Amino acid sequence: MAKETIRVVLCGDDGVGKSTLIVSLVKGRFISNLQDVLPPVTIPRDFSSSPYSPKSTILVDTCNANQATLQRELKSADVIWLVYSDHDSYERVSLYWMMTFRSLGLNLPVILCKNKCDEYGENTAAVDSTDTKVEDEEFIPILMEYKEVDTCIKTSARTQFDVNQAFYLCQRAITNPIAPLFDARVGELKPLVVQALKRIFLLSDKDQDNYLNDDEITTLQRKCFGRSIDINELNFIKKALSDISSPTQEYDGYMLYVPDKGITKDGFLVLNKIYAEKGRHETIWGILRAFQYTDSLSIKDKALFPKLNVPDTSSIELSPKGYRFLVDLFLRFDKDNDGGLNDTELTFLFKCTPGQPKLWSETNFPYSTVVNSRGCITLQGWLAQWSMTTFLDYKITTAYLVYFGFQEDARLALQITKPRKMRRRAGRLYRSPLSDRKVFNCFIVGKAKSGKSSLLESFLGRPFTETYSPTLGPHIAVNSLELKGGKQYYLILQEFGGQENVILENRDKVKNCDVLCLVYDSSDPESFSYLVELVKRHEDLKDLPVVFVALKADLDKVQQRCYIQPDEFTEQLFVDHPLHISSTWPSSLNELFIKITEAALAPGKNTPGFPPESKINEAEYRQAVMIVASTVGFISLFTFTVMKLLKPFKDGS
Known part of the structure; x- marks a missing residue:
């Protein structure tokens, strides 16, 4: 972004031509008789200038007679235009002026200008003004000794020689500084x-x-x-x-x-x-x-982390343009065309970045997603990983898109889903169905050793193993799946190990959960009671869509040592009975993952506390029958009473 205004302070010995340089620049002609010190002159930006040029440049003339004013102006400067014109004033550049700047603690670029070079005319070819590498012997020692000196130039206010160029060099010292680029001392x-x-x-x-x-x-x-x-x-x-x-x-x-x-x-x-x-x-x-x-x-923070206005209940996903860029990136770095990125290819891919995102290392990438038989991430896994990253922290995605060379505004690679609305039924609120979401976040919750980790591994297509390894920290898996009709979704499965209760007590974390998968070991009699206590302890979980799962269904099913059995408990919550799943039954696994996705798409049907429509209709029918029966009975009784009262009158007549 261009600096709005820069202050150029001209200084040097008396009589070197500071004021005549300013007038020559502004008026375009030489004027000899001038006042000792000119007032500040503001020069607006030319419309043809670079967008990085300042909107205006203020030229400040100085006089050595008033040292307090001189020092104040120097301290407010952005760049110093230091002028000399003869041997004596040249000697004072090193002996006085540069020492003065340093004693004032100034760290400003200095443009050293030798004025009164009247032997050069405005159109002379004696010096190539487009090449500012100075060969003059008097400039070289100063350039070598003082790193503050940005460049040196010869000018003539009388002949207009390089006055505009000197002014441009002062601007350029701010808009295109040499100091961050080049070390003149070592070349x-x-x-x-x-x-x-x-x-x-x-x-x-x-x-x-x-x-x-x-x-x-x-x-x-x-x-x-x-x-x-x-x-x-x-x-x-x-x-x-x-x-x-x-x-x-x-x-x-x-x-x-x-x-x-x-x-x-x-x-x-x-x-x-x-x-x-x-x-x-x-x-x-x-x-x-x-x-x-x-x-x-x-790299600019505004490019890496562009501001997005995201409604509280919306999520962020990759747009078609973002997916297309990531597909092209994968294919470009898959050098051996084997459909997977090996370690060497991944290293080269991330060479233009600070390295793989910290989130990825924390989630055991690439084993958080789909890899081939050699452990190389596939295109399916690559897109799934970025879908998860964007959902969990979109700022990581925007930053890495810029690192990877995405040519446009990184926001164009993202899309914000519609806010999740709430509906009311039976006196309770529940989440409305979702139509534009493609990525869903599922928490896998259950007692230790119930089979959560094996479930995540199965989701990524990996074979079941008998070896048990306790999950101490969060474990994540992301993959794509296709529902009926050919619609593709990305499902993020998360288990939390020892941090499970901490996560479930965090309202912000729970708010980002689209569906809760409550699992237990159907072969362990102590497993289901953990879920019952969990639901009682965390009442907020009843506001989420829930899927109950009985894992290890290939083993003998046992009676749960709990005051209530799984089917009865789910009936009380008005949700489906537990799905019986085994990591050795691929068809049951596929059924579960589809069920989880469908529960996220239609939350109302899977949120505890809402009787199914059929049960509501049945209850309403029974209530209507009772009302009708009561009404008919009342009418019959009323008719019988009236007839009995009217009978004596009939007999008397």
Whole structure:
């Protein structure tokens, strides 16, 4: 983002031409007789300027007679335009001015300007103003000794020589600073910019052959500068890189450019180093900013974590554009085309990022999703993993989309589902059916050793094993499944081990649960009572859709040592009887996962406390029959009484 306003403070010995430089810049002509100190002059941004240029630039003239004012202006400056004009004023640059800046604790860029170079005319070709690498002997010692000095330039207020260029250099010191990019003392790019440029090279190397070919360079040029690179400029770059990597040259032994292949990573870094040496800072910054880098060489937070207005009861999922990008990414890095990403391919894929998300390592990726027989994540598992990540923490997804080189606003790769509404029936609220959700979160809850972990492994298509390993912390599994009609959904199954009670007491965690799967071991007589006590202890769970599951159904079923049996308990809650499931029965497992998804889609039918419609209708019918019978009886009794009272009158007549 462009700085709104920058303050350029001109300073130097009296008589070096500070005021005439300002007037020459503003008026476009030389005026000799001026007052000692000009008032501040504000120069608005030219509409043709870069969007990173400041909206306005304030030029502040100074006088050495008033040291207090001078020091105050220097402390409020963004950049210092230090002017000298002869040998004496040149000597004071090092002996006085640079020492003064340091004594004031200033850490500002300094543009050193030698004024009154009247031998150069406005259109002279004696100095190439587009190349600010200074060869003059008087500039080199200052550049080497004082890292604050951004660059040096010769000007003439009388002939208008390079006055505009000097002003541009002052602006550029703020909008395109050299300090974060290049260490002039050692003549090398700084580590952070090298790291950023390496990442940009990897993202630009679309075919991943470790070379930037002509098409890739053109694409990069268009992305960074909005235009295609000129063929002559491209050939000049190739020749320059070839020449400096030839024997006896500075980069002898480095492969900077290979004919018919392209520019290497080293060549790309050297090219940007040349830009820095020649003062073409804006070229490097154009590349960096196109990839969302800030002046501190970090990626913009606004790009990584764009603001989303998410209703409290909505969820966030990947959009079709997001899924398409992730599919293309998977296919591009699946080098051996075996349908899975091995460790090497995953390492290379995440090379442009800070590494795999912490959430993934915490959930035992890649074994949190579908892998092939060699333990490599499949495309199905890859998409499922990102679906889970987006659901649990969408900011991780937006950040990694940017790291992976998603070209558009990361929000376009996401979609916000409709808010989950509440309905009322029988005096109670329940969640309304969902129509636009594709990802559902299910908590698997039950006593230890009831078979929860085996259930999660079975969900990922892994064979059952007799080996028992206690689950100490959270365990997660995510996979896709298809319902009747061909609709595909992603189901997240979570078990919490020793943290189960803590999670269930956390209202925010429970709120993000779409369906509760209460499991028990049908072969363990002590297993079901755990669920009964759990439901009593956590009344909020009755507000969630619930599916009861009797696991290990392949073993002998036993009577539960509990005051109430599973079927009777579920009947009291008005939910379906437990499904009898075994990790060795694939068909029963598929039935369970479909049941869980359907319960999430239609919460009202599976929320405890609501009698089924059939039972409600039956009760209403019985009540209606009783009302009708009572009414008929009352009418009969009333008629009999009236007839009896009227009988004496009839007899008397």
